[in-house]
Amino acid sequence: MRGFRELNPAVIAVYYLCVIGTAMFIMHPVIITLSLVGAVTLYITIDKKRKAGLHISFFLLFLILAVINPIWYHNGVTVLFVVNDSPITLEALLYGVFAAAMIISVLYRFRTFSMIMTADKLMYIFGKLSPKISLILSMALRYIPLMRKQTEKVRSTQKALGIYRGDNIADTLKGEIRIFSIMATWSLENGIITADSMEARGYGAQRRTSFSLFRLKVSDAVFLVLCLIPTAIVITAAVMGETDMTYYPALSAVTASPPALASYISYGILSFLPSILEWKEVLRWKYLISKI
């Protein structure tokens, strides 16, 4: 089995749909905790920069979101303390904490999703549905660096001509607007030339084949099964009402019936699956290096 990042993009997308969909669907403390820990673990595993900034900002967001709920809602039977004649209840606080944990876990998941789903993989997924939209996306992505380069060229030219001087704001703004106007004309003209050249080479003449690096391999199928079976178990348990949780007026006990336990274990597998695959790759790499 390959590392999580080397899997087929469609399989990765299905995984994210399963793991995020179920976490958002089931407001259950165990599931949400598993989801949050799994998401953070995956982020730490694949993040190479190791910066604390993101974790700190997410933690602050978590605190704010957790505190808003008890300030806003006062239902619940266990009163912790009273502020300005309004009671702060344990139930509202816990609901706020778990709602915040769910939101933060989804935000972490999307961080890793952006890191794993690079532009080429995203294009592959769009291309499955519509080759034309995928072509538009890839052309737009190509135009961005091209336009940046051309903007620099135009800017230097303007400077050399002495038209664009940056000694006061009005001048700078005027110069920037002129550069933008030049760039707009240039890129539209360039687009027309590109289109004509594409047509001259036979674009749109008849059916075309497309090439992509991604194939559906055996390991993709295995991963898909490993991802869909736990999801099915979790959803079944949720539909049966085994993982229902009431927060108001009083907290219900966390159930430990066999179906509920099965769904916790399944969600744990689902949540940690990519991290495990990534660790396995790291271990294998170390092992191979040690043999040299």
Place this chain on the structure above:
Amino acid sequence: MIAIKSAGIRSFIKTAFPFIIIPVFTILGSALFDSGKHLIISLGVAVMTLLVFVSGYEKKKTGTRRMVIASVMIALCVLGRFIPVFKPITALTIITGMYLGGETGFLVGSLSAVISNIFAGQRPWTAFQMLSWGLIGLIAGLAARPLKKSRVLLLAYGALSGIAYSFIMDIWTTLWYSGGFDTAVYLSALVTAVPYTVSYAVSNFVFLLFLAKPFGEKLERLHIKYGV
């Protein structure tokens, strides 16, 4: 241009989604589940609506040129996103919709959201962003004639679409946070988002004020010279 190649899938999406699947999904979803799950239902409906719009691209003869020009406009939108505070993305979408038609406006608005999120990071609300920007472009295309004629109307539409964008995105924030629509939370979300709402409205207004005419002339010229 045709976005989805297979005619069977296209006609299936076009007939089944708006008339059967989306209504059934919405009614069943809100009847079977409690309000905490409305978020997922709304996300599902947003994705399906996008699919319906995409399947609507049917005309064969819009050609390669228009497609390339759409991708140029998307690139300009995304580049404009790097300007701090003021974002020209809505203004450029409106201009595209006005001069190149609603279809292209929808395409430019929605795909700009995808591409700029490739740089900024995909978020759960990408689908909503795609839908709201796309609709802003589409409406601009449908109302192209009065918008071209009256500058006041255009500027008002720009400012209004900035406010509407913020309001729509706050519905999502509310659903996400409080699990179910809650007027108090929605209002407080609107209040906390006031600086953003103002910056959207002002940047749309300013960019339309300065860009609409020169950019319109360029696109008009393209239309006359190359028939885009």
